Amino acid sequence: MDNDLLIDVKNLRVSFHTDEGFITPVDGVNYQVRRGKTLGIVGESGSGKSVSTRALTKLLPKNAVIEPTSQILFYQNGAAQPLNITPLSPNSKEIRAIRGGQVGMIFQEPMASFSPVYTVGNQIIEAVRQHRHAAASPLAATATIGSQIDESIRAGNKKMSKLEARDVAVDMLERVGIGNAGLRVNQYPHELSGGMRQRAMIAVALSTHPSVLIADEPTTALDVTIQAQILELMRELQAELGMAIIFITHDMGVIAQIADEVxxxxxxxxxxxxxxxxxxxxxxxxxxxxxxxxxxxxxxxxxxxxxxxxxxxxxxxxxxxxxxxxxxxxxxxxxxxxxxxxxxxxxxxxxxxxxxxx
Ligand SMILES: Nc1ncnc2c1ncn2[C@@H]1O[C@H](COP(=O)(O)OP(=O)(O)OP(=O)(O)O)[C@@H](O)[C@H]1O
Ligand SMILES: [Mg+2]
Incomplete structure (x- = not known):
């Protein structure tokens, strides 16, 4: 048995109902995501990179259909069988625990992943308190999905206090290269510049210590120095937490630096x-x-x-x-x-x- 296997994608097909007809822009994708490893995905625009990875957290537009024969298997520590999330509703307890918990996501458009009405800090604090526990070791949180919340309640893990979570937020903002993090943490997304928003989004995704990070062209809009800094941070967290990364990019240089498999x-x-x-x-x-x-x-x-x-x-x-x-x-x-x-x-x-x- 392959103990490092976290996600096994088998014959993934995603179709869309459109005004022009039924299209299948993801047709028979297979790959595995392993603890501590980085899978790079490359391909021209429209090749289905974003749609295929968004399927892993069921963050797809309403007109999308994941074909029922597809298997998206999440392996959980201790569980005898992997969980096939294909038939689950996007709003199910299991999917909500995966999204932003076991799987962190960084998107091409940073604004889409922020709520405009909460400060950047509050969004990190919220995510951290929802998905990380004061007493749990970081790796314990990687193992379970649907049962994660029940398990931690049974185990008596307390929610992190707001103050603790705020410290995590400031630390994360600093680590992605945002200066004056103590100040920025109280600002709203629209108060940040584009590049800063991109980095803040990366901070949100990494703050929950996901076991899998999906990074969809996360550094394309950033200058080379910041880009190098972000890649370094991802590698650090990967080493610290055994995080797996799915890294989508057009840039073969980035792939060569970060990916184990392409x-x-x-x-x-x-x-x-x-x-x-x-x-x-x-x-x-x-x-x-x-x-x-x-x-x-x-x-x-x-x-x-x-x-x-x-x-x-x-x-x-x-x-x-x-x-x-x-x-x-x-x-x-x-x-x-x-x-x-x-x-x-x-x-x-x-x-x-x-x-x-x-
Ligand atoms: N909401 C939608 N409705 C209909 N078709 C869609 C929708 N979203 C995506 N598609 C189709 O899915 C295909 C794959 O899109 P996707 O965004 O996954 O490409 P990509 O490889 O991520 O491209 P890029 O490099 O530009 O980000 C597109 O060509 C488009 O035809
Ligand atoms: Mg894309």
């Missing part, structure tokens, strides 16, 4: 996945190779991903066969436009969906 998404599917070094040095899928092509050398990973020639097909017109065949320079005529490639393990833990590697 998943490359194209039109809602993972076309290649493998250990970071292995994937960067020996990419197999023509799409991954295209993404990496602009990087002059492996010592110069601080270059943004180039875009691959050709247009991304509309979600309403998903190509038959291999999803990438309309843009692929190595297309095998008669095969790629007709048959969807199976997933092949080219070397241990390195998977690719491409007819070139059958």
């Amino acid at each position: 998943a490359v998404m194209y039109l809602g599917a993972i076309v290649e996945r493998g250990p970071t070094r292995e994937l960067i040095e020996d990419a197999r899928h023509p799409y991954t190779r295209g993404l990496l092509a602009a990087i002059p050398s492996l010592d110069r990973l601080d270059t943004r991903l180039s875009s691959v020639p050709g247009d991304i097909p509309s979600p309403l017109e998903r190509p038959a066969g291999c999803l990438f065949h309309t843009r692929c320079p190595h297309r095998i005529d008669g095969t790629c436009e007709r048959f969807a490639p199976e997933r092949t393990e080219v070397v241990p833990n390195h998977f690719v969906r491409c007819h070139l590697y059958r």
